[in-house]
Amino acid sequence: MEASRTxxxxxxxxxxxxxxxNLYRCYSCGTCASMCLVRRVNPDFNPRKILHMVMLDMKxxxxxxxxxxxxxxxxxCFPMCPQEIHISELMKAIRDIAIREGVEPPGPFAVVDEHLxxxxxxxxxxxxxxxxxxxxxxxxxxxxxxxxxxxxLCMGCGICSATCPSEAISVEGTxxxxxxxxxxxxxxxxxxxxxPKIVVxxxxxxxxxxxxxxxxxxxxxxxxxxxxxxxxxxxPSLVLTALTRGADGVLVxxxxxxxxxxxxGNLLVRRRVMxxxxxxEALGIGxxxxxxxxxxxxxxxxxxxxxxxxxxxIEQLGPSPFNNRPVKVASPGIV
Amino acid sequence: MNGDVxxxxxxxxxxxxxxxxxxxxxxxxxxxLETECVDAVLATKARDGNRYDGxxxxxxxxxxxxxxxxxxxxxxxxxxxxxKEYLDGAADLRIAVVCKPCDAKAIIELGKREQINVANxxxxxxNCTGTFSPATARKMFQEELGLDPLEVVREDIEDGTLTVxxxxxxxxxxxxxxxxxxxxxxxxxxxxxxxxxxxMADVACGKWGVEDGRKATxxxxxxxxxxxxxxxxxxxxxxxxxxxxxxxxxxxxAKAQAATELARSWQERDFAPFRGLSLDQRFAYxxxxxxxxxxxxxxxxxxxxxxCQVCWLEAERGYVQGGEIPPHVMWPMVRVAHVMDSCVNCGxxxxxxxxxxxxxxxxxxxxxxxxxxxxxxPGMNLSARPPCTTVTEEEASVDAVSISF
Numbered sequence: 001m002e003a004s005r006t007x008x009x010x011x012x013x014x015x016x017x018x019x020x021x022n023l024y025r026c027y028s029c030g031t032c033a034s035m036c037l038v039r040r041v042n043p044d045f046n047p048r049k050i051l052h053m054v055m056l057d058m059k060x061x062x063x064x065x066x067x068x069x070x071x072x073x074x075x076x077c078f079p080m081c082p083q084e085i086h087i088s089e090l091m092k093a094i095r096d097i098a099i100r101e102g103v104e105p106p107g108p109f110a111v112v113d114e115h116l117x118x119x120x121x122x123x124x125x126x127x128x129x130x131x132x133x134x135x136x137x138x139x140x141x142x143x144x145x146x147x148x149x150x151x152x153l154c155m156g157c158g159i160c161s162a163t164c165p166s167e168a169i170s171v172e173g174t175x176x177x178x179x180x181x182x183x184x185x186x187x188x189x190x191x192x193x194x195x196p197k198i199v200v201x202x203x204x205x206x207x208x209x210x211x212x213x214x215x216x217x218x219x220x221x222x223x224x225x226x227x228x229x230x231x232x233x234x235x236p237s238l239v240l241t242a243l244t245r246g247a248d249g250v251l252v253x254x255x256x257x258x259x260x261x262x263x264x265g266n267l268l269v270r271r272r273v274m275x276x277x278x279x280x281e282a283l284g285i286g287x288x289x290x291x292x293x294x295x296x297x298x299x300x301x302x303x304x305x306x307x308x309x310x311x312x313x314i315e316q317l318g319p320s321p322f323n324n325r326p327v328k329v330a331s332p333g334i335v
Numbered sequence: 336m337n338g339d340v341x342x343x344x345x346x347x348x349x350x351x352x353x354x355x356x357x358x359x360x361x362x363x364x365x366x367x368l369e370t371e372c373v374d375a376v377l378a379t380k381a382r383d384g385n386r387y388d389g390x391x392x393x394x395x396x397x398x399x400x401x402x403x404x405x406x407x408x409x410x411x412x413x414x415x416x417x418x419k420e421y422l423d424g425a426a427d428l429r430i431a432v433v434c435k436p437c438d439a440k441a442i443i444e445l446g447k448r449e450q451i452n453v454a455n456x457x458x459x460x461x462n463c464t465g466t467f468s469p470a471t472a473r474k475m476f477q478e479e480l481g482l483d484p485l486e487v488v489r490e491d492i493e494d495g496t497l498t499v500x501x502x503x504x505x506x507x508x509x510x511x512x513x514x515x516x517x518x519x520x521x522x523x524x525x526x527x528x529x530x531x532x533x534x535m536a537d538v539a540c541g542k543w544g545v546e547d548g549r550k551a552t553x554x555x556x557x558x559x560x561x562x563x564x565x566x567x568x569x570x571x572x573x574x575x576x577x578x579x580x581x582x583x584x585x586x587x588x589a590k591a592q593a594a595t596e597l598a599r600s601w602q603e604r605d606f607a608p609f610r611g612l613s614l615d616q617r618f619a620y621x622x623x624x625x626x627x628x629x630x631x632x633x634x635x636x637x638x639x640x641x642x643c644q645v646c647w648l649e650a651e652r653g654y655v656q657g658g659e660i661p662p663h664v665m666w667p668m669v670r671v672a673h674v675m676d677s678c679v680n681c682g683x684x685x686x687x688x689x690x691x692x693x694x695x696x697x698x699x700x701x702x703x704x705x706x707x708x709x710x711x712x713p714g715m716n717l718s719a720r721p722p723c724t725t726v727t728e729e730e731a732s733v734d735a736v737s738i739s740f
Contacts, residue, residue, distance in 0.1 A: 118644045120448035125724040134449065144644070145449070163724050165673050166643040167652075236672040237647070237654075237665075244665055257731050267726040271709070274737050275723055278704040279672060282609065282697065284618025292736040321618040322664075 010059035017097055019089035026051045032077035032087050037205050037261050038070045045070045047077060047087050054094065063098045066106040072155045073129070074261045076297075099152050108156045108172035110149050116168035117146040123160035123169055128263040129153045132160060157262035158233035162272070167237075174229055176238065182226045183242055195222040196248040196314040197323075200307055201238075203231045203254045205261040206295040207303065215304050223307060230254075232265020236276045239290055243280075244322050249289045249314035253306060256294040266294070288317060337562045340584060341576040342544075344551045351550060354404040355489065356542045359552035359574050360433065360459060361404045363538075366568040367431045368397045373457060377422070378403035378433040379412045386410065386487060387469035391417045393430075403433065406461070408490040409472035411522065413683050415441030415451070415639035424451040431457040431564075435466070436533040437524075440679035440714020441639035443535055450642045453717055457560055460533025462541025464492040464594055465525030468686060475519035480507055492521070494590075495597075524682025524695045526601040531594040532587075535715045537561030544579055544587030553579060553587055606700045624692050625667045630660050633687035634694055635670060640677050640713075647673070671698055676722050677713040678702040710740045 014020040032047040039045050045067050053062050062068060073088035081087065095105070110132075124132045124147065131153030134145045147160075147169065158171040167176060183199055200219075204227050207213045216225055224247075228234065231254035242250045252273060254266040270292060277287035291313070293306040344357030350365075351358045367373045375395045380403045382388040389410020394400055415438055418425060424445070432442065439458050446453035467475070473484040480499065489500040492511060497520070500506045514520040533539045538561040544553040554576075556562050568574045612620060635641050635648060647669055650657030655666050671694075678698045685695035706712055709722035730738060 116643075116645050118448075118450070118642055120450065120642065122448065122721065122724045125720050165647070166645065167647060168644075237669050240665060240668050240672065244663070244668070257734060264726045264731070267730050268723060270730075270736060270738070271723045271726070274708055275676060275705055276672065278701050278708075279668070279675065281614075282617065282701055283621045283668070284612070284614045284616065286614050294734070294736065321615070321622075 010057040017093035020093035022085045025083040035077045069105045109151045109154045113168045114146045119145040126163035157230045162235035198223045199242040199247040200225045200251045230265035231269040248320040251291040251310045256296045339556045342551045342579045343574045343576045356552040357550040362573045365397045366573040373429045373431045376431045409467045411466040414438040425455040433459045435463045436530040437681040439536045443714045444640045458536035460536025460539045465521035529595045529598045543590040544583040627690045628661045630662045634684035637683035637687035675701040679714045
């Protein structure tokens with residue numbers, strides 16, 4: 001690694017930036033890197049290395065690297081840092097400098113379809129990064145205000161898209177249509193009269209170790225695994241779609257509270273699951289057909305067991321009532 | 336002052352004469368219009384004098400206010416949707432809205448969703464013990480009470496008794512429970528409604544707490560805005576007030592308590608048949624109900640908390656197939672899922688349903704369950720966010736896959 005010696009003041013610049021105050025405390029122990037969720041998925045991301053590069057005044061390399069945009073402020077490293085450096089704040093300080101220097105973040109970002117947006121602001125409450133605000137002026141030709149995404153703040157988690165009742169926001173590459181397509185892909189070929197059909201929505205960040213990823217890939221075909229960047233991207237209509245189109249059960253696997261890569265995607269999906277269950281129960285689909293499971297950071301192999309347990313529970317329940325069971329129209333004396 | 340209660344009546348003899356409870360509401364509105372506290376008043380009046388055809392009216396001339404005096408029990412009008420669709424959500428018009436508790440709740444839910452500018456509104460809430468659907472009311476008056484519906488000039492519901500006043504000055508009383516047992520009486524959602532005093536409005540007005548026979552309105556001031564309005568009307572001499580004694584306050588609370596308990600027992604009664612079914616029976620029941628849907632969009636169009644620019648249910652969105660009847664089961668399920676956490680139990684969906692599906696009963700039942708889970712009561716507090724859009728600090732440390740709030 002060769003430092004660019006042209007700009008000696010970069011570390012002072014970061015130090016002066018709000019959030020950058022504690023830069024000099026770092027003695028490169030690497031605890032942050034060992035905790036980092038991003039690093040497990042993308043080995044190029046290493047907070048220790050980035051801080052070291054800053055201290056070596058490698059301004060160009062740091063600012064123009066797509067890596068600095070990857071930190072999602074999950075803050076797993078913060079409580080572990082012996083020097084109490086708030087690394088996500090430091091990353092934000094670096095990004096703020098990059099923004100001033102005209103660097104474009106790499107994305108993907110949430111995108112608002114202004115034709116569909118009703119300007120209700122539900123996404124504004126849900127966004128963990130404060131990256132959304134309502135435009136102050138009505139959009140020409142639309143007549144109302146719409147949500148605007150600040151792409152310098154957006155982390156592409158898609159929590160906003162699940163909160164939007166109009167489904168007017170989607171994240172590039174993981175729109176709801178795309179999730180729905182993945183959910184159904186292979187549906188016909190995997191139809192089996194014996195095995196229950198399970199859709200497993202799994203957060204990409206849950207799979208911390210390579211052997212977990214391999215295990216998930218090896219599930220039998222009647223267990224349809226749909227990877228999502230965050231379970232916070234799931235909304236009731238996706239669950240209902242899965243259940244009405246062949247799934248006997250839907251299992252949502254996310255990170256444990258406190259370990260969400262996007263701060264609160266898991267907490268929001270927990271609320272949504274709790275909200276949809278009464279509906280499933282009332283309509284006779286059965287609330288147990290929707291499951292939620294956390295995968296704690298330190299429990300390797302848990303994914304496999306969670307899916308097995310859920311599949312067994314669904315076997316006990318039998319096939320979903322939508323799955324070709326003859327429906328006897330009862331008139332139980334209501335209304 | 337915010338939090339105060341007063342007994343109020345109009346200082347104008349003519350208004351006092353024509354209004355039901357001393358004309359305090361009419362005079363408050365007149366004060367608001369004449370002193371330009373508001374640009375307009377939104378209220379309900381009988382179209383061409385027909386009590387069974389109530390319409391929302393936007394009034395800017397104080398002289399016209401008297402036409403809205405008195406309650407139209409048989410004309411459940413949807414003011415929140417009207418306000419959003421036709422008055423631009425009060426974007427730049429200051430409006431005093433005379434509203435039932437469910438109207439106020441819907442306005443607040445739409446306010447949270449930036450569809451109505453609540454800051455521009457004075458919510459003049461009226462106590463409400465229920466409304467009739469126009470057709471039911473006419474039939475009930477004719478068949479059960481032996482009246483010509485067009486002779487009715489006023490109705491009242493109090494302590495389980497329906498009182499009807501006729502043009503010739505006579506009054507007729509009937510047992511409401513008896514009427515309801517025979518399929519008449521109040522709308523189903525009204526029977527279930529626990530919110531009889533609109534405590535989410537700026538002022539709550541009604542006759543509970545007022546001594547029998549006295550022409551006055553019991554007014555509870557519930558916000559700074561409400562306080563400004565009432566104090567202004569007192570100081571300008573539009574209304575006269577008196578401090579209610581403790582007995583009056585207690586009488587009012589006792590009435591409210593009794594109404595809430597009655598509503599809860601109706602909820603039990605309405606929901607029990609659904610809850611008593613096995614899962615298989617529920618599925619069969621709802622599948623057969625939903626299969627009757629002719630996709631008229633009536634439930635959606637009447638819903639006061641629906642607001643999407645382009646609805647999920649429209650064929651152009653690509654989720655449901657155009658022209659397919661009955662629609663795929665996703666159609667009713669998504670419709671229910673979209674509104675169940677914020678349902679204000681106005682009953683409009685069920686009223687509008689061409690196929691008489693028990694929609695409001697289903698949605699409100701779910702809402703009560705969800706409200707119990709999240710401690711989120713729709714329409715009661717403008718600053719409470721809908722349950723699935725926000726999280727609390729404490730939640731982050733709870734490990735279980737479901738939690739209690």
